[in-house]
Amino acid sequence: MRIRANPNRMQLLRLKRRLVLAKRGHKLLKDKQEELMRRFLGMVHQARALRETVEAELAQAYRAFISARFEMDAPAMEAALASSRRLVELHADREQVMNLKVPKFTVEFPAGAEFGYGYLETTAELDRALELYAAIIPHLLKVAEMEKSLQLIAAELEKTRRRVNALEHILVPSLEETIRFISDRLGELERETATRLMKVKEIVREH
Amino acid sequence: MADDTRYAYAVARVRGMETGLLDRQWLERLLSETANGALKALSDSAYEESMADVGRPQEIERGLVLALGETLETVSAISPVPELIDLFRLRWDARNLKAHQKASFLKLEGEIGVASGVGTIDVSVLEKAVQEKDYTALPDFLAEAARTAEEAYRDRGELSVIDAVIDRAMWKHSLDTATGHRDTFLRGFFQIEIDLANVKTFARMKEANRDRADLGAAFVPGGTLELSLFEGLLGEPMDAFARALEYGRYGALTPVFREWTPERIYTLELVCDNVLLKEIEKAKTIAYGIEPLVAFIVYRQIEIKLIRTAVIAKLDGADRSDIEARLRMTHV
Amino acid sequence: MEGLMLAMAGAALAAGLAGTGSAVGTGIAGQAATGVVAEDPEKFGRLLLLQALPGTQGIYGIVGLFLAIGKMGALGMGAMSVANGWQILFACLPLAITGLTSGIAQGKVSGAACGLVAKRPDEMGKGMIFAIVVETYAVLGLLGTILLLQNIS
Numbered sequence: 001m002r003i004r005a006n007p008n009r010m011q012l013l014r015l016k017r018r019l020v021l022a023k024r025g026h027k028l029l030k031d032k033q034e035e036l037m038r039r040f041l042g043m044v045h046q047a048r049a050l051r052e053t054v055e056a057e058l059a060q061a062y063r064a065f066i067s068a069r070f071e072m073d074a075p076a077m078e079a080a081l082a083s084s085r086r087l088v089e090l091h092a093d094r095e096q097v098m099n100l101k102v103p104k105f106t107v108e109f110p111a112g113a114e115f116g117y118g119y120l121e122t123t124a125e126l127d128r129a130l131e132l133y134a135a136i137i138p139h140l141l142k143v144a145e146m147e148k149s150l151q152l153i154a155a156e157l158e159k160t161r162r163r164v165n166a167l168e169h170i171l172v173p174s175l176e177e178t179i180r181f182i183s184d185r186l187g188e189l190e191r192e193t194a195t196r197l198m199k200v201k202e203i204v205r206e207h
Numbered sequence: 208m209a210d211d212t213r214y215a216y217a218v219a220r221v222r223g224m225e226t227g228l229l230d231r232q233w234l235e236r237l238l239s240e241t242a243n244g245a246l247k248a249l250s251d252s253a254y255e256e257s258m259a260d261v262g263r264p265q266e267i268e269r270g271l272v273l274a275l276g277e278t279l280e281t282v283s284a285i286s287p288v289p290e291l292i293d294l295f296r297l298r299w300d301a302r303n304l305k306a307h308q309k310a311s312f313l314k315l316e317g318e319i320g321v322a323s324g325v326g327t328i329d330v331s332v333l334e335k336a337v338q339e340k341d342y343t344a345l346p347d348f349l350a351e352a353a354r355t356a357e358e359a360y361r362d363r364g365e366l367s368v369i370d371a372v373i374d375r376a377m378w379k380h381s382l383d384t385a386t387g388h389r390d391t392f393l394r395g396f397f398q399i400e401i402d403l404a405n406v407k408t409f410a411r412m413k414e415a416n417r418d419r420a421d422l423g424a425a426f427v428p429g430g431t432l433e434l435s436l437f438e439g440l441l442g443e444p445m446d447a448f449a450r451a452l453e454y455g456r457y458g459a460l461t462p463v464f465r466e467w468t469p470e471r472i473y474t475l476e477l478v479c480d481n482v483l484l485k486e487i488e489k490a491k492t493i494a495y496g497i498e499p500l501v502a503f504i505v506y507r508q509i510e511i512k513l514i515r516t517a518v519i520a521k522l523d524g525a526d527r528s529d530i531e532a533r534l535r536m537t538h539v
Numbered sequence: 540m541e542g543l544m545l546a547m548a549g550a551a552l553a554a555g556l557a558g559t560g561s562a563v564g565t566g567i568a569g570q571a572a573t574g575v576v577a578e579d580p581e582k583f584g585r586l587l588l589l590q591a592l593p594g595t596q597g598i599y600g601i602v603g604l605f606l607a608i609g610k611m612g613a614l615g616m617g618a619m620s621v622a623n624g625w626q627i628l629f630a631c632l633p634l635a636i637t638g639l640t641s642g643i644a645q646g647k648v649s650g651a652a653c654g655l656v657a658k659r660p661d662e663m664g665k666g667m668i669f670a671i672v673v674e675t676y677a678v679l680g681l682l683g684t685i686l687l688l689q690n691i692s
Binding site for chain 2: 019046066067069070071073074075076077078079080082085116117118119120121123124125126131
């Protein structure tokens with residue numbers, strides 16, 4: 001696709017400069033795309049593995065919880081869950097990945113956490129279920145962190161890919177085509193001028 | 208104990224009611240049905256009345272609590288010494304009191320964890336007492352415990368002190384009442400219950416790496432196993448605890464502690480219930496006394512656990528073998 | 540007159556104590572039976588039989604009383620010697636004592652049998668046999684009294 005441009009030397013120079021710029025940009029974007037891809041692929045495996053572990057852990061905790069339910073009557077369970085408290089300190093931060101800001105969570109369990117229920121109407125299995133759930137929280141946050149990062153990276157990757165493609169398949173070829181057209185045109189003009197001069201010379205010589 | 212012929216009527220009625228306990232055949236039906244089918248099966252059993260307004264298996268808990276309340280009330284009403292049977296209902300009063308107190312300290316709305324229709328005191332009376340901090344409507348020992356619990360919570364800010372104070376007061380009252388009536392069986396039975404509770408607490412403390420102070424706070428005095436026994440074993444491996452129990456009256460518990468794994472914690476509840484069942488098995492030979500009444504209550508409690516397990520497991524899609532692994536010895 | 544007085548005391552003891560045994564015994568069995576009927580009214584007929592079992596001691600007591608009176612008549616009532624009076628009094632004791640104890644004991648067994656009927660209605664026969672074993676000793680007591688009375692002269 002040719003860019004509309006007056007075929008003159010000024011244009012040619014400008015277009016050539018643009019071409020160089022476009023090629024350099026393309027190379028840079030291509031590098032960025034590769035880097036993003038590398039990170040994405042690295043994280044995707046990690047995230048999938050983590051998600052699988054967390055899901056298995058959740059299933060285990062759920063099983064423990066159900067099995068606690070077997071032995072405890074509903075009011076006791078309700079009371080135990082309503083009164084057991086656990087403090088969780090969550091710090092949400094951002095981390096720079098290339099030009100992106102991805103979330104970064106850190107969790108802490110300050111001491112003084114308590115199961116505020118009595119030992120008589122609750123069972124050891126409830127302790128276990130709640131412990132399991134509490135242990136999952138950091139993992140769960142890690143999964144959330146990774147999956148959000150992956151989403152952001154994927155979006156950025158897509159954007160970069162579109163830019164690279166635009167440069168590679170549209171801008172660069174059309175610049176090159178236009179440059180070729182203009183230089184062809186200029187060459188033709190030159191040849192035209194040369195012929196015209198030769199013709200003029202011949203006429204002058206005949207007289 | 209000499210025959211206490213005052214119990215002639217009550218024991219005979221309990222014998223009649225025992226025919227309504229779920230037998231093997233019934234259990235088989237419960238296990239092979241779906242959750243809905245199980246609910247339906249329950250409504251043509253002794254649970255008919257309590258299940259009357261339970262429409263979905265998810266709501267079965269309400270019916271089960273009602274059924275237990277009804278059983279306790281009936282047994283208490285036919286007993287010549289209702290205050291002894293009422294000790295079993297008193298536990299629910301204590302629980303309801305704790306639930307109300309905690310809800311009020313945590314500023315929670317609504318009746319959370321309160322079971323109505325099981326205790327001797329109406330839950331609204333308890334609620335009012337807790338809200339207005341006027342416990343005069345409660346039995347003396349419970350009122351005293353409620354005040355102590357309130358103060359202790361204000362001092363320490365930990366909810367667990369409420370449990371510790373009220374549970375201890377409840378057990379002390381139970382033991383004292385049984386002693387006051389010279390009922391050696393009931394006293395012994397409560398002591399076993401206390402021992403088992405302490406054994407479970409110990410196992411949980413150990414599992415959670417709690418220290419002696421925590422153990423001492425949750426320990427219920429009055430049983431046959433002393434606090435010092437538990438304290439000494441808190442730092443030892445679980446196997447040492449198994450050895451300590453091995454040749455005593457709780458020898459049946461040793462296998463659980465010998466093969467202690469988190470996945471098999473549930474067996475602790477199981478064997479503890481079996482110890483209780485074994486204890487009340489003597490009730491079969493006693494025709495005049497409180498034993499058959501207590502036995503009936505224990506059977507019902509265990510039966511209710513069994514129904515709950517079956518229905519929840521079915522709703523959750525658990526295998527039949529999961530349910531069967533949790534069955535206790537039954538009365539049949 | 541003193542002889543007659545002693546004899547009457549014996550007869551009264553036989554009837555009174557055996558009757559008390561029956562009263563207490565049927566009382567216990569009756570409570571138990573009521574408990575069972577409260578759960579299942581259809582068992583009334585069978586339970587009535589079980590309740591009635593400890594009632595026999597009272598009847599034996601009355602039989603003993605009549606026999607003692609008969610003996611008193613034979614010995615000339617008011618003309619009876621003090622020794623005869625003592626004899627009749629002692630003769631009445633087996634019935635009085637076994638009547639009292641077996642009546643209560645049988646009541647307890649019957650009551651327990653009511654529990655058995657409540658749980659396993661088909662086993663009622665066995666429950667009755669257990670109760671009837673106790674009856675044997677009331678019968679033996681009566682027999683002892685009869686034999687003793689016959690040997691007074």
